[in-house]
Amino acid sequence: xxxxxxxxxxxxxxxxxxxxxxxxxxxxxxxxxxxxADGNLVMPNPIDVVPGGWLATWVxxxxxxxxxxxxxxxxxxxQRTRANKxxxxxxxxxxxxxxxxxxxxxxxxxxxxxxxxxTLPGPHRWMWQWFPGYLTPLWFLGVYSLLIxxxxxxxxxxxxxxxxxLAALAGFIAVGSMLGRGVGLDWAVWVTVALVWLFCHxxxxxxxxxxxGRRPPAQRLAxxxxxxxxxxVLTVFAGYPRSMVGEVGDVESNIFPTNAAIAAxxxxxxxxxxxxxxxxxxLLRRPGVWKPVVALNVVAITVFLWHMTAxxxxxxxxxxxxxxxxxxxxxxxWAQRWFxxxxxxxxxxxxxxxxxxxxxxxxxxxxxxxxAR
Numbered sequence: 001x002x003x004x005x006x007x008x009x010x011x012x013x014x015x016x017x018x019x020x021x022x023x024x025x026x027x028x029x030x031x032x033x034x035x036x037a038d039g040n041l042v043m044p045n046p047i048d049v050v051p052g053g054w055l056a057t058w059v060x061x062x063x064x065x066x067x068x069x070x071x072x073x074x075x076x077x078x079q080r081t082r083a084n085k086x087x088x089x090x091x092x093x094x095x096x097x098x099x100x101x102x103x104x105x106x107x108x109x110x111x112x113x114x115x116x117x118x119t120l121p122g123p124h125r126w127m128w129q130w131f132p133g134y135l136t137p138l139w140f141l142g143v144y145s146l147l148i149x150x151x152x153x154x155x156x157x158x159x160x161x162x163x164x165x166l167a168a169l170a171g172f173i174a175v176g177s178m179l180g181r182g183v184g185l186d187w188a189v190w191v192t193v194a195l196v197w198l199f200c201h202x203x204x205x206x207x208x209x210x211x212x213g214r215r216p217p218a219q220r221l222a223x224x225x226x227x228x229x230x231x232x233v234l235t236v237f238a239g240y241p242r243s244m245v246g247e248v249g250d251v252e253s254n255i256f257p258t259n260a261a262i263a264a265x266x267x268x269x270x271x272x273x274x275x276x277x278x279x280x281x282x283l284l285r286r287p288g289v290w291k292p293v294v295a296l297n298v299v300a301i302t303v304f305l306w307h308m309t310a311x312x313x314x315x316x317x318x319x320x321x322x323x324x325x326x327x328x329x330x331x332x333x334w335a336q337r338w339f340x341x342x343x344x345x346x347x348x349x350x351x352x353x354x355x356x357x358x359x360x361x362x363x364x365x366x367x368x369x370x371x372a373r
Contacts, residue, residue, distance in 0.1 A: 009072075010284040010293070011213060011277050016069045017296040022062040024307045027136065028344050029337045033315065034327040041131040041315070044248045046329035054243035058231065061244035061255065063140070064200050064266035065273070070144055071204015078155045088152040095148045099141055099301065101362035105355065106305040110134075134308045147201045154198070158205040166206065169199040170263070177260045181239075193258045200266040207270060213277030220274040227268025234261045299356045303348065306355060310348035314340070 031043040047053040074095065081091040110127065118124045127134055147154075157165045176192035179185045206212065212220065234240040240261045246253035254261040284290050296303070319325065326333045 009208075009213070009281075010290065011273065011280050012069055012072050012207075013297050014280060014284055014293050015065055015273055016300060017293045019062045019065045019069065020296060020300050020303050022060055024303060024348075025341065026060065027133075027308065028311055029340050031133075032327065032329050032333065033133075033311075034325040039130060041133065043133045045245060046333075047243055047245060048247040048250075049329055054241075054247075057244040058265065058268065059272075061262075061265060063255065064262060064269055066140065067144070067147070067197055067200035068204040068207060068266060068270055068273075070147065071201040072208045073204075074148065074151050074201070075155055075158070075205045075208045078151055092149060092151065095151070096145060098359075098362050099145060099148075102301045102305055102355070102359045103137075103141055105358045106137075106309075110309075131312065134312060136308055137305050140304075143197050147198065150198075154202060155205065158202060158209065162206060162209065166199070166202055169195055169202060173199060173260050173263050181259070189257050189259075192260070196258045196260065196263045199263050203266055203270055207274075212270065212274040213281070215274065217275075220271060220277075222271075224268060224271025224275055227264055227266070227271050230264035231261065231268055234264055299352050299359060301362075302352055302356045302359045306351040307344070307348055310344040310351055313347050314343045318343075 026045075027043070030045050030047075032046055033041060033043045036042055047057060050056075077091060077095065080086075081088065114126060118126075154165075173192055173195050176188045176195060179188035180192055181189075212223065235242045240259065241247070241250055241252055241254050243250070244254050244261065244265055246255060254265075284293065315325070326336070
């Protein structure tokens with residue numbers, strides 16, 4: 001940690017760590033996880049019963065930040081690849097390896113457990129049939145892997161036509177939204193999903209190459225204001241849901257399938273990060289603040305993959321002791337939030353101790369030039 005180079009943007013690492021924490025804590029404590037009549041586990045959130053709760057999702061819907069950070073990190077890696085005259089394929093393989101090896105181990109453990117359970121006497125239901133929530137990490141890893149494959153093209157487009165590329169993507173998202181939401185073309189809806197996450201990733205390129213955190217306050221405020229204005233227009237005048245997460249009873253969600261509101265949210269959140277960068281950068285130079293950020297980044301993929309397993313283990317233990325999962329966000333439910341934070345954390349620490357070495361192995365550089373992010 002003392003060897004952290006001066007050139008490293010600590011705010012990016014802090015944004016990644018914060019994203020992991022928010023996703024994990026949200027799944028554990030802000031999901032009304034309960035059994036349905038057929039024994040399935042479902043995980044609705046209580047935002048619909050919290051007055052003004054939708055506004056909190058404009059900050060706590062953190063998935064755009066994952067892609068912003070990913071774009072920043074991938075551009076940094078691509079710049080080193082070009083500087084070292086390494087082949088593009090090596091960049092792609094190294095980046096995918098960081099994701100695929102820990103994911104393969106995670107999937108292998110779960111599959112082995114499923115196969116063993118299937119051989120035991122009595123009926124067997126596969127995990128994805130009664131608790132699809134445990135597959136939560138896979139959609140992000142799948143989309144992000146596709147973005148890594150496209151880096152040689154998208155990074156080149158950004159270098160040559162940075163503003164133009166972002167503007168074109170925004171235009172395509174607008175057209176796809178009109179065709180999908182207005183005309184009802186299903187294919188346009190799913191094309192828009194891909195374009196939105198690509199747009200978020202390209203914003204990460206801009207974050208790095210344009211050094212947005214070091215821009216004058218007026219420019220950083222302009223980015224924030226642009227995103228906020230777009231969000232207001234979309235949610236107030238264009239009929240998009242105000243919440244950036246799905247709510248109980250909503251006929252439409254901004255996140256599944258992902259739509260233009262999430263693209264606007266990415267701009268807004270990038271602006272917020274840029275606004276706080278000078279202050280955050282100074283704070284992150286304190287060892288007491290920086291050390292936890294480094295520690296969490298070292299095991300980020302492990303936490304992302306295994307946090308739902310930790311949650312499920314606690315759920316099994318809780319029910320095994322004779323307790324019933326609450327189906328409504330009552331006062332009793334809110335009073336239990338401390339337990340659903342601390343108990344999964346204890347289990348996750350054990351899982352990290354077991355599986356973090358897999359992530360370390362996958363991240364281990366093959367060449368000296370890979371040691372810097």
